[in-house]
Amino acid sequence: MSNAPVLEVEQLVKRYRTVTALDGVSLSIGAGEIFALLGPNGAGKTTLIGAVCGLVKKTSGRMRLFGTDLAIDPIGPRYQVGLVPQEVNFDPFFTVSESLRIQLGYYGRPPDEARIREVLEALSLEGKADAQTRALSGGMRRRLLIAKALVHRPRLVFLDEPTAGVDVELRRELWDYVRKLRSEGTTVILTTHYLEEAEVLADRVGIINEGRLLLVEDKRQLMRRMGEKRLHIRFEVPVEALPLELAGAQLADDRRSLVITERNGHAPTGAVLAALYRAGIPVQDVETRASRLEDVLIEVLRGRGGGA
């Protein structure tokens, strides 16, 4: 994975009449990474993608794609970009394969039937190549959008809610395909409401809210830093006193259960259980729950642990 930035955004601002959709966003995305941009509805995710892709007029700031300043050359870098828009759209006049041929032509590529077949197979649309786009189901139309974004082999792909309305099995197939794209050196910028998707796929995560980028961090580092593991222990009988090693822990009111929160590897589960065992306290049940990206997102949006 090369570290040369594919996309650089500096102090990007987008203001509508009364709303500031992007408020000085700065971001750098390296080649071959999967970057998940997360945030609540209206946070500015789609506006940011739109500004880079030429759908939104910026108010101020700089954007560079593949090293080219978009204010100087807004067209050239776009040969290497693909976008799956959030809103499903389709041209009812054309078939699936015609739509892909048109897409290839827009990007200066000759008709490439092998590539069209490959993309259709990857998205389980091979049986629909000659179908009219208006005859496709909602999920198929979304997959066609993904096929259109990928058919010209872009080096940077924006996936704005790519799997909304797509069934679970196909969603997992898509994840595999996104990983394959990364292995081929394609950079992927992803927004999604399925945080599991970001958790599974992303190398880095950016959290945006009210137009401000609150955090950009390596996903594993972020989970280590802000993630926590809650250890819920239920005892067979009420416990009079906890062993010294667990002095800071608080028993429940009925003295039959204990919850210990593990952060950054402190108070590991094994050590807690060993201490209870040594003290001869009979344990009835142990339940652990690790934080998910969703919990981290909520924490950051509440103002904890941010700072891009």
Place this chain on the structure above:
Amino acid sequence: MNLSGLKTLFLKEVRRFLRVPGQTVLSPLISTTLYFVVFGVSLGGRMEEVTGQPYLPFIVPGLIFLGLANNAFLNTSSSLFIMKIQGTIVDIQVAPLGPWEVLLGFVGGGMVRGLAVGLLTWAVALLFAPLQLAHPAVTLLFLLGTAYVFSVLGLIAAVWAEKFEQINFFPTFVMLPLTFLGGVFYSIARLPDPWRTISHFNPMVYMVEGLRYGMLGSSAFPPLLGGAILLALAVASTAITYGLLASGYKLKQ
């Protein structure tokens, strides 16, 4: 310039209207044929000669103009407007297509449809009136120029319109009156004042008369004047459309 992108957009526009030929070509052809039957055959027999021509051949250039201008306009306006409404405009906005590629791709498609309807109208006219082509080069120039100008105007209307009602505004409230008052069915020279003077401010008059000169060999105005007006309209409408597309007016948020 992205020539592949331009060619793709142009061919897509042509294929789009050919997918629904009943609506895009046949329907306007039937309307124009009815004009021939009603104005030419039914009423024309009672009309005396107009500028030295029997009435039916006299209205042929005007009816060709009518079909050509309307359909060139409708192709670009409906195509871009529907793309805006359906969201498929994203495809051409994200793609490496600059203002020129978008302008020429759409306008090329509109010209093909306009010329197809115009030439088919001419073919239908041959059932009612003999072929007349006094100045082929002038005729070709006015056919191409008219198709270009109205295609570009259609694009401007599509960029500006936000509702279906607005997209119908221009053809209903501007093009229709100007066309019908533009000497399609009568000679401007025969109008009493002040209507004759007022008609001189209608640019459609010069386009119809230019085509009439090319086909019939005579017209109410010198063809050079018509050509100059057509050229001025082409330059002005192109400059406006380029500016709209480059700025993203009503296309980008």
